[in-house]
Amino acid sequence: xxxxxxxxxxxxxxxxxxxxxxxxxxxxxxxxxxxxxxxxxxxxxxxxxxxxxxxxxxxxxxxxxxxxxxxxxxxxxxxxxxxxxxxxxxxxxxxxxxxxxxxxxxxxxxxxxxxxxxxxxxxxxxxxxxxxxxxxxxxxxxxxxxxxxxxxxxxxxxxxxxxxxxxxxxxxxxxxxxxxxxxxxxxxxxxxxxxxxxxxxxxxxxxxxxxxxxxxxxxxxxxxxxxxxxxxxxxxxxxxxx
Amino acid sequence: xxxxxxxxxxxxxxxxxxxxxxxxxxxxxxxxxxxxxxxxxxxxxxxxxxxxxxxxxxxxxxxxxxxxxxxxxxxxxxxxxxxxxxxxxxxxxxxxxxxxxxxxxxxxxxxxxxxxxxxxxxxxxxxxxxxxxxxxxxxxxxxxxxxxxxxxxxxxxxxxxxxxxxxxxxxxxxxxxxxxxxxxxxxxxxxxxxxxxxxxxxxxxxxxxxxxxxxxxxxxxxxxxxxxxxxxxxxxxxxxxxxxxxxxxxxxxxxxxxxxxxxxxxxxxxxxxxxxxxxxxxxxxxxxxxxxxxxxxxxxxxxxxxxxxxxxxxxxxxxxxxxx
Numbered sequence: 001x002x003x004x005x006x007x008x009x010x011x012x013x014x015x016x017x018x019x020x021x022x023x024x025x026x027x028x029x030x031x032x033x034x035x036x037x038x039x040x041x042x043x044x045x046x047x048x049x050x051x052x053x054x055x056x057x058x059x060x061x062x063x064x065x066x067x068x069x070x071x072x073x074x075x076x077x078x079x080x081x082x083x084x085x086x087x088x089x090x091x092x093x094x095x096x097x098x099x100x101x102x103x104x105x106x107x108x109x110x111x112x113x114x115x116x117x118x119x120x121x122x123x124x125x126x127x128x129x130x131x132x133x134x135x136x137x138x139x140x141x142x143x144x145x146x147x148x149x150x151x152x153x154x155x156x157x158x159x160x161x162x163x164x165x166x167x168x169x170x171x172x173x174x175x176x177x178x179x180x181x182x183x184x185x186x187x188x189x190x191x192x193x194x195x196x197x198x199x200x201x202x203x204x205x206x207x208x209x210x211x212x213x214x215x216x217x218x219x220x221x222x223x224x225x226x227x228x229x230x231x232x233x234x235x236x237x238x239x240x241x242x
Numbered sequence: 243x244x245x246x247x248x249x250x251x252x253x254x255x256x257x258x259x260x261x262x263x264x265x266x267x268x269x270x271x272x273x274x275x276x277x278x279x280x281x282x283x284x285x286x287x288x289x290x291x292x293x294x295x296x297x298x299x300x301x302x303x304x305x306x307x308x309x310x311x312x313x314x315x316x317x318x319x320x321x322x323x324x325x326x327x328x329x330x331x332x333x334x335x336x337x338x339x340x341x342x343x344x345x346x347x348x349x350x351x352x353x354x355x356x357x358x359x360x361x362x363x364x365x366x367x368x369x370x371x372x373x374x375x376x377x378x379x380x381x382x383x384x385x386x387x388x389x390x391x392x393x394x395x396x397x398x399x400x401x402x403x404x405x406x407x408x409x410x411x412x413x414x415x416x417x418x419x420x421x422x423x424x425x426x427x428x429x430x431x432x433x434x435x436x437x438x439x440x441x442x443x444x445x446x447x448x449x450x451x452x453x454x455x456x457x458x459x460x461x462x463x464x465x466x467x468x469x470x471x472x473x474x475x476x477x478x479x480x481x482x483x484x485x486x487x488x489x490x491x492x493x494x495x496x497x498x499x500x501x502x503x504x505x506x507x508x509x510x511x512x513x514x515x516x517x518x519x520x521x522x523x524x525x526x527x528x529x530x531x532x533x534x535x536x537x538x539x540x541x542x543x544x545x546x547x548x549x550x551x552x553x554x555x556x557x558x559x560x561x562x563x564x565x566x
Binding site: 052107110115152 | 429434
């Protein structure tokens, strides 16, 4: 499949003796919503950070949009079209919501007016427009999570990497976020790669799921196949999922 | 919009001030403008980009010595010499920045490095005989040059308007930079460099540009200093106390704000002058008395308005666009 937007090939990462990610390969097609799930310590965030360029992989190759990116800096990868969020949200606290998103929007549009237009459009998509003049430090957690997505989206990415954006949200907030992400994927066609623990969100969003355990792949496929996989149930979902 | 009217009125008042102010008030205002100007330059580094430089006297000193040296030894006037001063200071600034940020020296370690650079430059200048070494460099006052504004020879009014123009220019530049793409990148780096990087900001480049602009701007202040005071001693211009002195106005006025350095300078310089006058008049002028009261006043201001005087005023006047 040469049309994949993101191709991860035999990527490994070791921290001292611990193999955090063990020869993982997968492909994400343009426009797809792809989920990576697995128990804590499965290597999801490590994998994610290697794609975003924050940590270097020991072995393997990562291709994005036809270019090798496994040795590139995070800002170059962002420039190529990968937007990311952080598991523990990192808003710019002393800036307004609008200015937070402006930083992202200015990656591609060098004119303030154009960037402000993008910013306002993104803030409307994420239900943050009315709070655009609030300081980011005053936002509630669900708002911060959406700000994190808004900021990444303002860079106009081809691939959006979402690191547990549902964590800590109440079910109603989760459904709201799922709705927003679906809408964004549908209207702008942005490809989404998400790491998620909240199965309710994964099942509602993902077209394919990769399951990691101790850094290795134990299953990959469509959501309803993966959740019935015995290996996935014993290592992650637990017997009650049956 | 009424903010702009207020600024225009303030500027007009300052332009008109020499018509009715005496020499003493003019000399205090020149100091105010000087500190507001170098405060603007330093604020780009710390207030906007979050990089604490405690060695900005280095760029004041380099600017001062380069322009004074060119004038004394090559007859090159300050209006040309200022470009050489900017170039030298920016080059030294970029070496400092490159050495620290390329090798991951951040925060307090970066601050220590800026002090080190200023200190060893001071020691170096103590031994440059061509520039007067430790004995000092003096710009002679020749009668035939009197009134040659193009050589920065003139009365207090020349320096008053020059300093006012520097502050006004710097403030406009800073206000413009803050609302530019670069300005957004700077504050993003200040707030969270990791998150900035994820949004495509080249953090190293953003910091280096801040350093270049800040050191170059500060050097212009140094040229002003040299031709206003007409004497330079390495132990005075490069001294760490000088670096601290020039960061107080932006801190008191409001870090990372466009008007903070101006407000801070308008508070601190007259405060210092008033304390000198008060201690002299009271007869209670033991060494250090002024410093004790000055320090107490600083503590009080920072305790009362921790984020600076300007943000506090801006809120009172309804200029603040943020909702808390």
